[in-house]
Amino acid sequence: MDVSVKGEYALRAVFELCSRGSSEPTKIADIAARQRIPQKFLELILSQLKQGGFLNSRRGASGGYTLAKPAEDITVGAVLRHIEGRLSTARRSDDNSRPPDSPFNEVWKQVDAALSNVIDRTTFADLLERWKEKRSRRAVSFQI
Amino acid sequence: MDVSVKGEYALRAVFELCSRGSSEPTKIADIAARQRIPQKFLELILSQLKQGGFLNSRRGASGGYTLAKPAEDITVGAVLRHIEGRLSTARRSDDNSRPPDSPFNEVWKQVDAALSNVIDRTTFADLLERWKEKRSRRAVSFQI
DNA sequence: TGAATCTCTAGTAAATCGATAGGGATTCCA
DNA sequence: TGGAATCCCTATCGATTTACTAGAGATTCA
Numbered sequence: 001m002d003v004s005v006k007g008e009y010a011l012r013a014v015f016e017l018c019s020r021g022s023s024e025p026t027k028i029a030d031i032a033a034r035q036r037i038p039q040k041f042l043e044l045i046l047s048q049l050k051q052g053g054f055l056n057s058r059r060g061a062s063g064g065y066t067l068a069k070p071a072e073d074i075t076v077g078a079v080l081r082h083i084e085g086r087l088s089t090a091r092r093s094d095d096n097s098r099p100p101d102s103p104f105n106e107v108w109k110q111v112d113a114a115l116s117n118v119i120d121r122t123t124f125a126d127l128l129e130r131w132k133e134k135r136s137r138r139a140v141s142f143q144i
Numbered sequence: 145m146d147v148s149v150k151g152e153y154a155l156r157a158v159f160e161l162c163s164r165g166s167s168e169p170t171k172i173a174d175i176a177a178r179q180r181i182p183q184k185f186l187e188l189i190l191s192q193l194k195q196g197g198f199l200n201s202r203r204g205a206s207g208g209y210t211l212a213k214p215a216e217d218i219t220v221g222a223v224l225r226h227i228e229g230r231l232s233t234a235r236r237s238d239d240n241s242r243p244p245d246s247p248f249n250e251v252w253k254q255v256d257a258a259l260s261n262v263i264d265r266t267t268f269a270d271l272l273e274r275w276k277e278k279r280s281r282r283a284v285s286f287q288i
Numbered sequence: 289t290g291a292a293t294c295t296c297t298a299g300t301a302a303a304t305c306g307a308t309a310g311g312g313a314t315t316c317c318a
Numbered sequence: 319t320g321g322a323a324t325c326c327c328t329a330t331c332g333a334t335t336t337a338c339t340a341g342a343g344a345t346t347c348a
Contacts, residue, residue, distance in 0.1 A: 001145045001255070002231075005337065008248075015247055027293070041338055047295065059294040060346025076251055087146075103159055103275040104152070107220055107266055111145070114258035122251055131247040149306065171324070185307055191326065204315025205323045 001087050001115060003080065009037045010045050010083045011076065014054060018071040018124045019131075025057070025064025045083070052082040071128060077119035087115070145231050145259060147224065153181045154189050154227045155220065158198060162215040162268045163275075169201070169208025189227070196226040215272060221263035231259070 003011075012035045020026055028046060032039040046065055049055045056068045067074070081087050147155075156179045164170055172190060176183040190209055193199045200212045211218070225231050 011248060057294060061292045063293045103271045104155060106274060110262045111259060114262050115255060118254045118258050127247045130250060201325060203325045207324045
């Protein structure tokens with residue numbers, strides 16, 4: 001699948017909003033600064049995430065972006081598919097509908113399933129939980 | 145992962161050689177014709193497959209390409225990795241060696257594992273077997 | 289009103305992709 | 319020994335995609 005930079009920026013932006021848990025809107029500039037993402041590029045991405053129903057926004061002073069739904073309802077796969085367009089190997093089917101019936105079809109199907117099994121089952125709530133846990137473990141071992 | 149056209153050509157070419165089972169070399173032109181691959185493009189790909197140790201070649205009249213090892217020792221993953229370079233999501237690590245320790249690392253690792261689980265376990269002998277079986281089933285149902 | 293923010297449309301430099309061109313080097317065979 | 323047939327090598331090219339940047343417009347709030 002090979003995630004593009006844009007795709008990773010999108011994931012990081014959503015994660016940033018999740019980790020703030022705030023219901024107050026977060027400014028693009030803040031997300032850009034925290035996640036080290038070029039601001040004008042991020043603008044496009046956030047707008048696209050809004051089109052996809054992942055985020056809400058408010059303009060004007062004290063405007064910004066918020067999550068459109070709880071972190072446990074947003075999966076890595078959903079974000080990635082929306083930003084990257086077609087994901088995984090699924091053969092370019094050009095325009096003709098019927099599959100070309102190649103010896104590799106079965107493999108591609110298995111790859112798709114295996115991939116989906118990971119990214120469509122991982123929510124941002126999962127990521128946040130693991131991340132917090134990891135940070136706390138690190139803190140402990142650092143104290144010792 | 146999203147296989148490139150070049151990657152798929154490589155797979156098809158190897159499959160073609162496997163399905164011939166012949167120890168006689170097969171000409172580039174023949175593979176190109178059978179698999180509908182632009183010949184000059186295929187030349188580059190076959191040469192690269194040779195560099196990777198998948199194929200042998202002979203020049204001159206009655207020259208061509210042969211498998212460098214039995215079909216059961218060539219996996220889809222090996223061919224793909226050799227032709228496509230880095231496969232799967234594994235983050236572009238720029239040049240700095242240590243991983244950037246992001247909340248997504250674990251996901252990428254899982255994706256890599258899931259992907260590898262499919263493509264590194266599927267040999268061309270498997271593909272050929274499945275393909276033959278499929279063709280025979282089709283023939284039977286066609287007769288009935 | 290005006291400052292702060294999101295929003296929308298263009299544009300752009302660099303890289304990659306999917307080829308094509310044109311010989312050169314080997315090998316076989318008559 | 320001299321082609322003819324084949325693989326081998328390097329270079330180039332047009333189209334597309336990627337990762338961004340520019341700049342002006344639309345909203346919102348104080």
